[in-house]
Amino acid sequence: MMNKTSYQAGDPVRIRPEWDGEREPVHVIVEWNGDRGVIAPMEWPHGTIRPQEAVNAEMIEPAFPRPEIRKSRSHGARPTENEQGDQDHA
Numbered sequence: 001m002m003n004k005t006s007y008q009a010g011d012p013v014r015i016r017p018e019w020d021g022e023r024e025p026v027h028v029i030v031e032w033n034g035d036r037g038v039i040a041p042m043e044w045p046h047g048t049i050r051p052q053e054a055v056n057a058e059m060i061e062p063a064f065p066r067p068e069i070r071k072s073r074s075h076g077a078r079p080t081e082n083e084q085g086d087q088d089h090a
Contacts, residue, residue: 005062007032012063013039019059026063027053 007013011029027039036056044050 005057007037007057007060009037012042013060014063015039015055016059016061027060 007029009029009031012026026042028042030038030040038052039055040050040052
């Protein structure tokens with residue numbers, strides 16, 4: 001399975017359920033290099049040193065995915081310039 005999301009350091013992510021078995025808390029990307037990197041738990045109440053884990057892109061997903069952008073317009077909306085084409089309006 002290919003993951004088409006591009007990540008960078010600081011992005012909040014979760015480990016995918018198929019790699020961990022249960023939904024882990026949110027992690028943050030510590031460093032990222034192409035299709036792999038290092039993550040650490042965003043919150044770690046067990047001390048000042050947070051554990052880090054090496055992962056590749058197929059093992060993680062965005063913690064807060066962006067909602068899908070609506071592609072269709074409502075029925076009464078005016079057409080945009082690109083949609084108007086050569087129509088004459090009186």
